[in-house]
Amino acid sequence: MISFIKGNVEVLKDGIILIENNGIGYKVNVSERSYVYLCKNNQNVKIYTFMNVKEGEISLFGFLTLEELQLFEMLITVSGVGPKGSMALLNVMSPKEIVSAIITSDIKVLSSGQGIGKKIAQRIALELKDKVDILDTMGIETKTVKDIEENNTTKETLEALVTLGFTKQEILKAISSIEDKNIPVDKMIGLCLKKLSK
Numbered sequence: 118m119i120s121f122i123k124g125n126v127e128v129l130k131d132g133i134i135l136i137e138n139n140g141i142g143y144k145v146n147v148s149e150r151s152y153v154y155l156c157k158n159n160q161n162v163k164i165y166t167f168m169n170v171k172e173g174e175i176s177l178f179g180f181l182t183l184e185e186l187q188l189f190e191m192l193i194t195v196s197g198v199g200p201k202g203s204m205a206l207l208n209v210m211s212p213k214e215i216v217s218a219i220i221t222s223d224i225k226v227l228s229s230g231q232g233i234g235k236k237i238a239q240r241i242a243l244e245l246k247d248k249v250d251i252l253d254t255m256g257i258e259t260k261t262v263k264d265i266e267e268n269n270t271t272k273e274t275l276e277a278l279v280t281l282g283f284t285k286q287e288i289l290k291a292i293s294s295i296e297d298k299n300i301p302v303d304k305m306i307g308l309c310l311k312k313l314s315k
Contacts, residue, residue, distance in 0.1 A: 178204065197237045218242075283313055
C-alpha cells in the first residue's frame, strides 16, 4: 500500500494531479482546495495517499496533511458517503469546518458537498459525532470548543465536571449535545451527568 508520495507535481485538471517520483508518475485525485494549492506549489511536495480498489480499478486519493487523510478515512466509513462523497465535502470545507459541523450536527453545512443529501448528512453526524477524539488526533480546536469555553454556563460546567474526574473530551461531547446552553449551571451539570452516566 502506498502511504505517501514525494515528488514534483504536474497539474492536470478537474482535481487530478500527476506526481513524479523516481521516474514513475502517479495519477492522484485531490480536493479542489488542494488542487488550487498545488497549482502554485508543485515542487518537492509530499502527498499522503489513500488507495481505493473498486471492481478491479485502483484509484489514488491524495491529501496535503495527515489530518485531512484521517478525516477522509473516517468519512468513508459512513454508508452512502464513499471516496467521492468525502472529497465533495473536502472540496468546499476545511477539515476543521467539517469536524465542527459533525460535532454540532449542522446538517445544512454537511449537506453542502455535492452528492451529500440531508439523509447522508444526518448519518455522518450521527455516526461520527461520538468520535470526539478526532479533536485530539487532528489537533483541531474547533469553533464549538471555543464557544463552550467562552460561555460562562458551559465554562463553569466544564470546570466542575473536570474536578469530578471526567475527561475534557467526555464533557465537551455531553455539552455539545445539549441544545440550550444558557440554562442555569446546576441544571447544565445535571443534564451532563445524566449523559455521562449512560
